[in-house]
Amino acid sequence: MTGQVVIVGSGHAGFQAAASLREEGFAGGITLVSADDGLPSQKPPLSKGFLQGKQTEESLLFRVPAWYETNAVTLRLGVRVVQIDPLGSQLKTETGDAIPYTHLILATGAANRPLPCPGADDVLYLRNLADARRIGARLEQARRVAIVGGGFIGLELAAVAAENRKTVTVVEAGSRLMERVLPPVLSGVFRRVHEQQGVQIRLNTVAQCIEKQNESYSIQLSDGQTVAADLVLAGIGVIPETNLAQAAGLVCDNGIVVNEYGQTSVSNIYAVGDCANQYNPFARRRLRLESVQNAVDQAKTAAKHLMGEAHPYRVVPWFWTHQYHLKLQMAGISAGYDQFSVAGNPETDTFSVYYYADGQLIAVDSLNRPGDHLKARKLLEAGSCLPAHSER
Amino acid sequence: MPTITYVEPGGAQHTLTLPLGATLMEGAVQNDVKGILAECGGSCMCATCHVYIDEEFLDLLPDIEEEEAEMLEGTTAERRPNSRLGCQVRVSNKLDGLIVRIPDRQ
Ligand SMILES: Cc1cc2nc3c(=O)[nH]c(=O)nc-3n(C[C@H](O)[C@H](O)[C@H](O)COP(=O)(O)OP(=O)(O)OC[C@H]3O[C@@H](n4cnc5c(N)ncnc54)[C@H](O)[C@@H]3O)c2cc1C
Numbered sequence: 001m002t003g004q005v006v007i008v009g010s011g012h013a014g015f016q017a018a019a020s021l022r023e024e025g026f027a028g029g030i031t032l033v034s035a036d037d038g039l040p041s042q043k044p045p046l047s048k049g050f051l052q053g054k055q056t057e058e059s060l061l062f063r064v065p066a067w068y069e070t071n072a073v074t075l076r077l078g079v080r081v082v083q084i085d086p087l088g089s090q091l092k093t094e095t096g097d098a099i100p101y102t103h104l105i106l107a108t109g110a111a112n113r114p115l116p117c118p119g120a121d122d123v124l125y126l127r128n129l130a131d132a133r134r135i136g137a138r139l140e141q142a143r144r145v146a147i148v149g150g151g152f153i154g155l156e157l158a159a160v161a162a163e164n165r166k167t168v169t170v171v172e173a174g175s176r177l178m179e180r181v182l183p184p185v186l187s188g189v190f191r192r193v194h195e196q197q198g199v200q201i202r203l204n205t206v207a208q209c210i211e212k213q214n215e216s217y218s219i220q221l222s223d224g225q226t227v228a229a230d231l232v233l234a235g236i237g238v239i240p241e242t243n244l245a246q247a248a249g250l251v252c253d254n255g256i257v258v259n260e261y262g263q264t265s266v267s268n269i270y271a272v273g274d275c276a277n278q279y280n281p282f283a284r285r286r287l288r289l290e291s292v293q294n295a296v297d298q299a300k301t302a303a304k305h306l307m308g309e310a311h312p313y314r315v316v317p318w319f320w321t322h323q324y325h326l327k328l329q330m331a332g333i334s335a336g337y338d339q340f341s342v343a344g345n346p347e348t349d350t351f352s353v354y355y356y357a358d359g360q361l362i363a364v365d366s367l368n369r370p371g372d373h374l375k376a377r378k379l380l381e382a383g384s385c386l387p388a389h390s391e392r
Numbered sequence: 393m394p395t396i397t398y399v400e401p402g403g404a405q406h407t408l409t410l411p412l413g414a415t416l417m418e419g420a421v422q423n424d425v426k427g428i429l430a431e432c433g434g435s436c437m438c439a440t441c442h443v444y445i446d447e448e449f450l451d452l453l454p455d456i457e458e459e460e461a462e463m464l465e466g467t468t469a470e471r472r473p474n475s476r477l478g479c480q481v482r483v484s485n486k487l488d489g490l491i492v493r494i495p496d497r498q
């Protein structure tokens with residue numbers, strides 16, 4: 001098959017789409033256009049090994065530079081796309097260039113939600129390598145670090161800062177950590193460990209305004225307290241990058257709406273990764289996922305479909321986070337569970353939580369039990385016809 | 393810089409010179425050696441970077457830590473005495489000439 005595939009976004013989804021198209025034998029042109037200016041590279045280590053200084057920038061690259069030439073993947077890095085013209089089948093870039101396509105793959109990801117409070121101009125957010133470099137440099141100078149948002153990224157940043165002996169405060173609006181995705185038993189373990197490491201956790205409160213005095217900041221919280229810091233970071237969720245799609249008239253609803261193959265409402269335009277909203281059989285509904293697994297597997301599904309092989313997207317969702325000695329691996333989507341059971345030993349931070357809905361196993365979270373996680377993925381993959389309390 | 397030879401499941405060989413400190417997984421994936429998925433990018437979270445190490449070199453490798461041992465229990469291809477996770481083995485001068493075989497499934 002030939003033609004011109006243009007991919008917008010060089011994150012996990014965009015890169016994978018290019019790699020999979022070549023693996024599937026696509027013989028036409030592939031252009032990868034991205035606002036990011038570095039060679040495509042991994043995101044998860046940015047809030048973990050990279051900031052800890054354990055992983056170098058080179059180690060994050062998906063492929064060596066020569067790969068792009070060998071595989072005839074044209075890179076247009078540091079280039080922002082500003083418009084899609086679906087009727088004329090072309091893109092327009094910030095600098096006014098037109099890029100024609102026969103197929104378009106949108107892998108535009110998501111952008112950090114800005115902190116909605118006065119004085120937030122100096123707050124730093126983490127989404128890409130440039131952000132991580134900036135945060136790394138500022139972290140070295142800072143003594144007191146305040147982090148707004150007790151979700152995965154906020155807490156991974158808190159762990160890195162605490163390990164570097166900073167005075168760390170986490171401000172979280174919810175009543176517990178990672179509330180949206182974890183049950184109380186797991187939130188509790190993470191809270192205990194963070195507190196043991198000296199991190200101050202402030203729950204049920206939000207940042208109302210940030211005042212700058214000389215080189216330091218004072219954050220006013222809604223519960224009347226204040227937090228003093230030399231560096232303020234925020235991880236309060238993301239907004240899918242759907243502006244291009246919306247302006248082009250593609251159907252969007254919490255992400256760009258796609259069918260089981262990744263096609264948008266315009267059949268030669270696909271959307272994959274954090275920006276895409278797709279039916280997920282393991283969640284039993286439409287949703288938008290923010291994970292490497294989802295970005296990679298949706299890209300593979302779309303590349304296959306583009307090559308004429310129609311396999312509906314059906315991969316067990318999974319995700320991980322790493323903070324101190326805590327390695328949490330999540331398989332399936334636990335939202336909507338009506339029953340759960342714990343196996344292992346919560347006292348030693350090694351246990352798994354099994355979630356059921358209507359008597360069927362729907363998800364398993366494993367804390368420092370990697371063997372359970374791998375088995376769980378196989379169980380969930382094999383089909384959710386398992387009764388509650390089945391084989392462990 | 394040490395030279396490592398990867399043998400893909402289909403038999404194709406790639407001999408690569410890798411920078412010190414790179415992992416066997418990175419060396420393979422970044423150079424497009426087929427057969428290693430590395431879904432978690434080297435975080436010891438996925439067990440899809442399973443490789444078989446040339447017996448001669450086994451003793452020169454870093455010890456298997458507990459989490460790697462547990463992940464090795466869950467590999468898709470058969471676990472053998474010379475099984476390792478590619479992301480947990482860093483390339484050093486001692487490993488110059490190492491042959492790494494990639495299983496047919498991950
Ligand atoms: C710090 C951090 C830690 C994470 N940790 C984990 C983890 O442990 N496990 C896990 O599974 N997931 C983790 N994630 C989530 C995971 O990285 C994302 O789900 C994944 O990157 C999504 O890939 P994507 O390609 O859809 O989007 P992105 O990786 O966000 O890529 C989007 C790309 O689109 C480009 N782009 C957007 N708009 C335009 C435009 N108009 N023109 C040109 N280019 C454009 C951007 O520049 C970027 O290159 C983490 C994310 C972050 C930020």
Ligand code: FES
Nearest residue numbers: 434436438439479
């Ligand atoms: S790359 Fe995932 S365990 Fe090695």
